[in-house]
Amino acid sequence: MTDVASLRSDLLAWYDARARTLPWRAPPGSGVRTDPYRVWLSEVMLQQTTVPHATPYFLSFTKRWPTVAALAAVDDGELMGAWAGLGYYARARNLLACARAVANDHDGVFPDTEAGLLALPGVGAYTAAAVAAIAFDRPANVVDGNVERVMARLFAVDTPLPGGKVELKRLAGTLVTDDRPGDWAQALMDLGATVCRPRSPLCLVCPVARHCQGLASGEPERFPVKGAKAPRPHRTGVAWVMRDGQGRVAVVRRPDKGLLGGMIGLPTSDWGEGPEVTDPVVADWRDAGAIEHVFTHFSLTLQVRVATAAAKDVIWLEEAEAMSALPTVFAKALVRAGGER
């Protein structure tokens, strides 16, 4: 009996009993609707980011900035520093732009429709649907990587990703109704995260196993089918740690666009060129070894060179302050140079 109604009631009953407790989530059936600001903030932080990694950032952000108006008033640099370590820094720039748009153009109130949310910076199809469903109880089709995987298995979809996304989204849409849309979206994502996992799915305890064509096929883990991925190139470069001898270190502000855009960084050579690199100023440079770092689309070996030196066109920061505000790749280099994150 794989009709929509029984599939829905099976999964919602499981969610009522087994929903994860998360700092941004109201318990199912509590009648409490989470503040749209918190739903939005959590959704942006969770884009391509695990719950354990995002959680401490969510807690510190909501403590420092309890409302969207408070967030909108923050300095750019302060916000980027607070985001350091969370990755995908365009999210932080868009987060601030979005908060300011809500504060200035919407009287501090989040739009309560999917279309209105979609118009905000950093809010795409997924986040608009998620906020509409979870914060405003709109029957939106919320499709993230979890939901794609659950649909691919439930309906044994053979079309490889990413081409198959259109079909998976259509299938997810057939299950959305006016009844408890926020809980439905979160139930699907919880199922994907804890039971219908990418590897070793727990089909024996799955509340919708009886509806699952992937399980019936005998190879549920085969879904979703994925296309070939491009190989990841390797690059090399040099990072210079310049100290002033009084506890400060030189950093630069990176351009707003591109890799680590808008963040502070250590002065570096270009990445990908040969090993011959000229040190930026005459000083007592010594080699502190190298660090390895893996970005989404390339890996990097960064040689770390250290000196006490003076330089122009840099910002001198207390070392502890720099350490906390630097993206991880540069924090690693600074640790290699003898600092502590």
Added chain:
DNA sequence: CACGCGTGGTT
């Protein structure tokens, strides 16, 4: 529409 864009945990 394919690509650029971080990081850390798991296998």
Added chain:
DNA sequence: TAACCAAGCGT
């Protein structure tokens, strides 16, 4: 350990 993976978005 190299590969894979995570509540995507903008261009």
